[in-house]
Amino acid sequence: MDPTIPSGSYVVYLSFNKMKLRVGGLYLFHHRSLGVMVKRMVRDLGAFYLFEGDHPLSISSCKIGEVHKKDILGQVLVSVSPGLVLPKIHREYL
DSSP states (O other): OTTTSOTTOEEEEEEOSSOOOOTTOEEEEEETTTEEEEEEEEEEOSSEEEEEOSSTTSOOHHHHOOEEGGGEEEEEEEEEOTTOOOOOOOGGGO
8 A cells, every 4th residue: 555554564443344435445355365455445336345556556456356345344544654663552551
């Protein structure tokens, strides 16, 4: 998802349950042959959706194919770039 989300980044996502899917949103989904992917939704076909990356050389929506609603894991809320130092989370807060 370069340049929007740099390669190697971590993403925090909201699990897909009853949220409304929207064209233009970033989603995490499982692809049958490519594995887990983060891509932008470009088309809503009802029970199926089309996705593509933001980078011009990203895999095309034609190559990804239709993604079924059941394969969408959630909507990306935040990305954390590689190398960013996060504060330590203490066990008593977990």
